[in-house]
Amino acid sequence: MVLLEVVAVVVVLVLLAFYFNKDPPGLPPGPPRYPFIGCLSQNQTIEESKQFQKKYGDIFSVRIGSKTMVTICNYKTIKEAFSRYEFIDRPKWEFLNFFSNGELAGVIFRNGVPWQTLRRFLLRNLRDMGMGKSRLDDVILREAEELVKDFKKYTHGPTFFPGSISVATLNIIWQLVASRRYDMDDEEIIKFVHLVQEFQEDITVLALPVFFPWLKYLPGPLLRRLCREDKLEANAKIGRNIMEEAVREHRASLNPDSPRDVLDEFLLEMENQKNDPNSVFNEQDLIKTIFDLFTAGYDTTSNMLRWVILHMANQPEVQRRVQHELDKVVGRATLPSHVHRSQLPYLDATINEVLRVSAVASNGVPHAAVHDTYLDQHFIPKGTIVVGNIGFCHSDPNYWDEPEEFRPERFLNESGKLSVPKEAFLPFGIGKRSCLGEALARMELYVFSAALLQNFTFGVPEGRSVDFSPRFFPGNNFPKDQEIVIKLRH
Ligand code: HEM
Numbered sequence: 001m002v003l004l005e006v007v008a009v010v011v012v013l014v015l016l017a018f019y020f021n022k023d024p025p026g027l028p029p030g031p032p033r034y035p036f037i038g039c040l041s042q043n044q045t046i047e048e049s050k051q052f053q054k055k056y057g058d059i060f061s062v063r064i065g066s067k068t069m070v071t072i073c074n075y076k077t078i079k080e081a082f083s084r085y086e087f088i089d090r091p092k093w094e095f096l097n098f099f100s101n102g103e104l105a106g107v108i109f110r111n112g113v114p115w116q117t118l119r120r121f122l123l124r125n126l127r128d129m130g131m132g133k134s135r136l137d138d139v140i141l142r143e144a145e146e147l148v149k150d151f152k153k154y155t156h157g158p159t160f161f162p163g164s165i166s167v168a169t170l171n172i173i174w175q176l177v178a179s180r181r182y183d184m185d186d187e188e189i190i191k192f193v194h195l196v197q198e199f200q201e202d203i204t205v206l207a208l209p210v211f212f213p214w215l216k217y218l219p220g221p222l223l224r225r226l227c228r229e230d231k232l233e234a235n236a237k238i239g240r241n242i243m244e245e246a247v248r249e250h251r252a253s254l255n256p257d258s259p260r261d262v263l264d265e266f267l268l269e270m271e272n273q274k275n276d277p278n279s280v281f282n283e284q285d286l287i288k289t290i291f292d293l294f295t296a297g298y299d300t301t302s303n304m305l306r307w308v309i310l311h312m313a314n315q316p317e318v319q320r321r322v323q324h325e326l327d328k329v330v331g332r333a334t335l336p337s338h339v340h341r342s343q344l345p346y347l348d349a350t351i352n353e354v355l356r357v358s359a360v361a362s363n364g365v366p367h368a369a370v371h372d373t374y375l376d377q378h379f380i381p382k383g384t385i386v387v388g389n390i391g392f393c394h395s396d397p398n399y400w401d402e403p404e405e406f407r408p409e410r411f412l413n414e415s416g417k418l419s420v421p422k423e424a425f426l427p428f429g430i431g432k433r434s435c436l437g438e439a440l441a442r443m444e445l446y447v448f449s450a451a452l453l454q455n456f457t458f459g460v461p462e463g464r465s466v467d468f469s470p471r472f473f474p475g476n477n478f479p480k481d482q483e484i485v486i487k488l489r490h
Pocket residue numbers: 082107108109119292293296297298300301304360361364365366367427428429430432433434435436437438440441442
């Protein structure tokens with residue numbers, strides 16, 4: 001008797017699960033979805049998107065556990081969607097609040113007025129501090145010099161990527177935020193590099209209960225272990241301590257008449273708005289906003305630089321041309337700086353080609369539908385995750401001639417000047433949510449690549465080739481660490 005009842009209950013539950021598993025009508029097509037798990041086996045690589053696009057069209061949907069995600073693989077539709085108010089939000093994922101004591105804070109995953117206010121504040125300050133201008137160029141040049149010095153230690157045989165790539169890119173953010181820099185082998189910054197790396201690995205696991213809510217019925221301690229929550233909390237505490245210490249130090253030495261950096265400017269705003277209980281200029285948002293700058297600005301830029309090195313190692317002919325141009329325009333006596341940039345179109349074109357072929361944010365940063373809406377006749381319910389597939393646009397044969405070829409010349413016009421296509425090229429996203437650090441990132445990529453290629457020639461170890469397959473990290477295109485050869489130029 002009991003057995004029959006159990007069977008009956010199970011049958012009812014399964015039927016209910018399938019009933020609730022139904023998609024609302026009009027949703028973009030996609031692979032079959034199953035109760036509890038969603039669509040099986042996805043890796044969200046460019047390769048996979050290409051297969052789905054072929055099968056289901058330019059706008060397809062998948063389900064990850066209980067969340068629906070719509071992917072757009074068509075430049076025109078991405079441009080349309082991301083300029084529309086209906087797609088301006090980010091998904092509300094509680095797990096991203098681990099750094100701010102479970103509260104919503106910061107800019108990247110913020111919506112509405114708080115997002116707008118913080119975004120404007122950052123844009124204004126980055127601009128005032130010389131982002132895209134010459135003052136910041138000196139800061140970047142200093143890091144380039146240190147980078148070159150450090151790379152010289154690795155010229156005696158095959159080597160993995162020098163850690164100074166991470167430190168140099170972190171130092172740029174540290175200086176913007178808190179006028180602070182670290183030596184390439186400083187123990188504290190090396191610990192910080194590991195910390196950020198662990199965050200990146202653990203956050204993917206922490207996301208599980210958001211996508212698979214039924215996991216919440218597992219016993220608490222088991223779930224915490226599964227999601228590595230203890231480790232993440234401990235790491236978040238270390239990270240917060242570092243930021244809080246910088247805030248304390250800045251508070252103590254703040255001069256309202258000459259703010260030094262983002263932190264000073266934020267503290268001044270806090271003082272201005274101290275009587276407004278709803279102000280986003282509060283301590284929690286300060287800490288999280290700084291953390292956001294590190295998460296958005298460090299991994300992206302450092303991995304882009306690794307891609308530049310890998311493409312040069314793979315394309316000796318392109319590398320030689322870049323070096324030839326550097327020798328002609330800059331010579332050997334000084335490092336290239338912003339003053340040479342307009343005379344180095346081939347280098348600029350090469351960096352753009354690396355951004356095209358190996359865009360690190362291959363799926364951008366997820367957007368979310370603000371309310372029920374339509375996109376190209378498809379129904380998009382409120383809250384649906386919407387991503388623009390940048391990697392797909394960059395290899396779309398409707399826009400790029402032989403997209404699989406690495407060819408910097410596509411970014412040059414007939415007179416050999418830099419000429420960046422206006423369409424289907426969006427390594428920094430597009431629309432109101434697009435990257436607010438683009439000018440800074442481009443300047444870093446230019447100065448670092450120029451310094452390294454002036455001083456070194458990159459290659460692959462004897463009998464090996466470059467591994468272009470991405471390191472596993474859903475939605476992103478980060479290179480795998482691998483051995484390269486660094487030869488000093490004479
Ligand atoms: C090569 C390096 C970089 C690449 C490829 C890159 C790419 C991107 C992309 C694709 C987005 C999402 C756009 C969207 O949602 O549609 C984004 C957002 C963002 N990026 Fe970057 N980025 C880079 C460097 C930086 C740097 C250096 C900073 C900061 C100093 C930065 C700060 C941000 C912020 C704060 C956002 C969120 C903007 C918002 O939600 O309003 N990024 N980036």
